[in-house]
Amino acid sequence: MKQMPEDYYRRLEEIQAVDFVLVELTLYLDTHPSDQQAMQQFNQYAHYSKQLKQVFEEKYGALQQFGNSYTDSRWSWGTTPWPWQV
Amino acid sequence: MWIYEKKLQYPVRVSTCNPTLAKYLIEQYGGADGELAAALRYLNQRYTIPDKVIGLLTDIGTEEFAHLEMIATMVYKLTKDATPQQMRDAGLGDHYANHDGALFYHNAAGVPFTAAYIQAKGDPIADLYEDIAAEEKARATYQWIIDMSDDPDLNDGLRFLREREIIHSQRFREAVEIIKDDRQQKKIF
Numbered sequence: 001m002k003q004m005p006e007d008y009y010r011r012l013e014e015i016q017a018v019d020f021v022l023v024e025l026t027l028y029l030d031t032h033p034s035d036q037q038a039m040q041q042f043n044q045y046a047h048y049s050k051q052l053k054q055v056f057e058e059k060y061g062a063l064q065q066f067g068n069s070y071t072d073s074r075w076s077w078g079t080t081p082w083p084w085q086v
Numbered sequence: 087m088w089i090y091e092k093k094l095q096y097p098v099r100v101s102t103c104n105p106t107l108a109k110y111l112i113e114q115y116g117g118a119d120g121e122l123a124a125a126l127r128y129l130n131q132r133y134t135i136p137d138k139v140i141g142l143l144t145d146i147g148t149e150e151f152a153h154l155e156m157i158a159t160m161v162y163k164l165t166k167d168a169t170p171q172q173m174r175d176a177g178l179g180d181h182y183a184n185h186d187g188a189l190f191y192h193n194a195a196g197v198p199f200t201a202a203y204i205q206a207k208g209d210p211i212a213d214l215y216e217d218i219a220a221e222e223k224a225r226a227t228y229q230w231i232i233d234m235s236d237d238p239d240l241n242d243g244l245r246f247l248r249e250r251e252i253i254h255s256q257r258f259r260e261a262v263e264i265i266k267d268d269r270q271q272k273k274i275f
Contacts, residue, residue, distance in 0.1 A: 001163075009097075012093060012097075013097060015093065016093065016094070016095065016096060016097065019095075020095070020096070023095070023145075023149060024253070026145050027142065027145055027146065027149075027253065027254075027257050028257075030139075030141045030142035030145055030257065031142060031257055031260040031261060031264060061092075062092070063091050063092050063093060064089055064090070064091050064092070065089065065090055065092075066087075066089060068089050077092075082092065083092060083093055083094045083155065083159065084094075084098075084155075084158065084159035084162050084163070
C-alpha cells in the first residue's frame, strides 16, 4: 500500500462525495426526465466536480484518460498509486 | 465508449489481512448475482429495451463496473499479505494452487463465472423483472456477508454497496411503470 499525504485522501473523498450526488441525480433523472430542478442541481454539481478535479489533477495527476483530463509533464497517468493501492 | 476514472466510487478500507472474508466476497465478483453479472446483464439488455429506459440500463450497468472495482479492491486488500498457509487455512488452497494471489471470476465455492448467469429475454417486462430480482439477490448476499464479517472498515464499504442495490431495484421498478404507461398510451391504428 502506498501511504499518500492526508491532503490526497481528503480531496479524493470530497470528489467521491460530489460525484456520488451526480450518480444519484443521473439515475433519478433517467426515470424522472422532466424534473427541471433536479437538472439544475445536476449542472451545478457537474460544475463543482470539474472544479475539484482540476485542483486534484494539478497535484496528483490525471483522473481520466483518452484526453478527458490534461496530462502533466511526467505522464503521471501511468504511475502509482492506482485506486486499489491507497 | 467507456472512460476510466482513476478513483473508486466509494473509499474501500479493510482492517486486517483476512482471506476468509475474501473467499466469501468473491461471490460478488464472479458469482451469479455479482457485480460482473449485473454489469454484463444490463449493458447487453439495453440494445433491445424500449428507448425510454436505455439510459437507465446504460448508467446502472456502468455503475456496476465501479462496484466490481470496489469488490476487487476489497479482495486484493484482504489477501495481498496472506501467506500460502493462511490462504490454505481460509479454504483458499484450491484458489492458490491455480491462481496464486490473482483474482479470478468465480463464486465463493470456486465455480467459474458463466454467461448462463445472465438472462436476456427481449421482452422488456420480463427483462426488468429479472433485473429487479438480481438486485434484490445481490442485496441479500451483501447482507449475509456483512452478518459474517467482523471487519468494521470493510463493512462500511459493503453497506454502501448493499444500499446501491436497493436504489437500483427501485429505479428498475420505476422503469417497469414507465413501460406500462407507455404501452397504455399507444394509439390504435
